Amino acid sequence: MTTSQQSDDSPKTPLPQAQKPAAKPVVAPSVAHTTPLDEAAKFARVTEDGHVFVIIDGAESPVGQYPDATQEEALGYFVRKYDDALSQLMLLEQRVAAKAPANELSKAVQALSATVAERHMVGDIPALETRLETVRVAIEALTTEQRKANDQARAEQLAARESIVEQAEALAGKRPEQIQWKTASAAMNELFEAWKGSQRSAVRLPRATEDALWKRFRSARTTFDRHRRAYFSQLDSTNAAAKSVKEELIARAEALQESTDWAATAAEYRKLMDEWKKSRRASRKDDDQLWSRFRAAQDVFFQARAAANAKIDEEYSQNLVVKEALLEEARALLPIKDLAAAKNKLDSIRTRWEAAGKVPRNDLQRIESALRQVEDAVKGAEDEQWRRSNPETKARSNSMLSQLQDTISALEDDLEAAKAKGNAKQIAAAQEALDARRMWLSTLEKSAADFQ
Template sequence: MTTSQQSDDSQKTPSPQAVKPAAKPVAAQTVAHTTPLEEAAKFARVTEDGHVFVIIDGAEHPVGQYPDASQEEALAYFVRKYDDAFSQLLLLEQRVAAKAPAGEMGKNIDALAALVTERHMVGDIALLESRLETVRAAAQNLAADQRKANEAARAEQLALRESIVEQAEAMAAKRPEQIQWKTASAAMNELFENWKSTQRSSVRLPRATEDALWKRFRAARTTFDRHRRAYFSQLDSTNAAAKAVKEELIARAEALQTSTDWAATAAEYRKLMDEWKKSRRASRKDDDQLWGRFRAAQDVFFQARAAANAKIDEEFAANLVVKEALLEEARALLPIQDLATAKAKLDSIRDRWEAAGKVPRGDLQRIESALRQVADAVKGAEDEQWRRSNPETKARSNSMLSQLQDTIAALEDDLKAAEAKGNAKQIAAAQEALDARRMWLSTLEKSAADFE
């Protein structure tokens, strides 16, 4: 038996102890090729002593020897070798058609091509070689397409990673006092989750690139966390100082809350309120609590003052009834007919007004303003009477009347002289001057009548 045959026989009948069963790939189980012996006989010659030759393009190539067997058995043995190779080819074609990962396809094709080149099989070798070259070209195209797709996916993954890093670096570069920390912290956590999600992706970046991006991202997160800790540390200090100031204001407010010096204490509370508004805010929780205490201290005082005022107003209610009646009596003086009588009655009303005492605070301005209007009307009538009876004014008016009457008499003489001469120009000028003086005279006479 030849070396080739011994090798083939060992593959044909392996020892159970030498080879463990292995599960074939599902795809391989569905790929099978069987060449009929009649068809295979067209590509082979078998001698009586078991030598087998394969015919390729009219030329014979020795395949091997299968002694101690019929020619059909020898042929069938090497046909099975061909069928195995053809099944491997079909599997490769299916993987290419299914666009399976092309990483190992080239090696598998090379191995199958080397096996076919050895010619230890019987079948249509030319067809097998032709289809091998076709599947090799298809696998190469598939590998090229997959490389492009992988490169595009890596570029997309790189852009995504860089975007995450740049967002983190932008957040870390902001000044701490400009950051809304609750929102920013949630955003940074989301970026970290996105980073971990990208790491679970099937697309891998070069190790050096991924390490460099991770270092940048980690540095940005570290800076962000350091700024956050420093900010809140400073904020705690600021809040503590603001809280201390407001605690002091509360203590002063609580010390005043039992005072009955209503006016002075109310003014002091206004000062405290101004100081409170100018002071720094503490944390929202503390500030709300502090404001509640500060406001409560004021409420004690102002509620006590309101109760005291209410009691006083109740005592003054009877006084208000008296003054309301006096106000109606004062209003009855209008319009003024007799000034002397009106003045006397108003003086009497004023005396009784003062004697009536205080009225409730809410009515004070209204009722005082109403009486003042009556008093102003009486004062106005008095001023008008004085203006009419003023001796200086009357004397000045009489002097002007006398002078104007003398001027009119002179102008009448001028008019007569001009008429006697028949001088039209002089007549017109004298008449115009006379008419103007007579008009002034009429006005003065009416004014003088007002002083009578």
């Protein structure tokens, strides 16, 4: 292209004059492109006064004027504009391949398309527009793809938020007395953190949907907190009442701890223990402290009683030695050969037994039980002697012997009569009855001999 071309080929309207740039446009190094001037000259015509025309499909279109410069400088200026647009296009292509946000890419391709449509550049504009169209179509496909992904992510985000709300509502809907508050409070805090984490997500829910879910979640948390405050307020009141009851029991226990009425006071402490078991529990910390005080009051009494009993047992140990000797003397009466002598000896032992005094508590039951066995043996012998010598019993026994003998005599006659008849059935019956009565007679005669 030369400046010898006719000036009447220039447009009739004045062209914009290009301002000389202070520096070349800055383009990302990875997508920078430089078109050689000899190649760019195929798409332009430059006049001697700096007017530049771009040639598209054989038709010229005014680009602008670059005055006070050589033709090469004027051409180079508008070629750099083309290179800048091409670099932006290459950057767009890279971003599409990297699946950058489609809405940003759409704005960028629209802006670049508008710049190319102005034709204020020199280069292969049709090729640039073709690549722009390819990028635009790719961006539309990417927009559809990202919209589907966003819809899915939004649905997942909605499900996650609804799950958080439903879990919070489930916690808030439980009866306060059925809730493990430490665990439940931690769970509610975790749900709140999960909600805040969802809010920081790149996926946004529609404002109306998010507001409605937040209103439900906030209401559940408010209800939960109200139930928790009411529960612990009631618990504090219950604990205070239980503490008051146990304080009164402790006061009664402490009032008895110096008593030396061992039996009566021990019974009172048992009653107090029954009341303690039936009373409500206070808080864990208070209840443990109250029990320690209650137990300490009892320990004072029972330790004093144990010390007193130990002292008494020590005093009674010599009495035990005496009674152990008397017990051996009593056991020597067995088996009983002479009842009258045994009774006299046992009476003497009892007199000395009472005179010996008390024995230690731990030996009391053993020593008394052992003597009672000897006493029972003597009493049994006495009862047996009375049974044998009882006139009424003797008379009754003799009467029974006489009646049984008469019966046997009659049965013997019956047996003889049956034999005379030769009736086997009557013989067997009579013999069986006779044998039974004879056995009874033998037993009764042995018993009667004991009364002699």
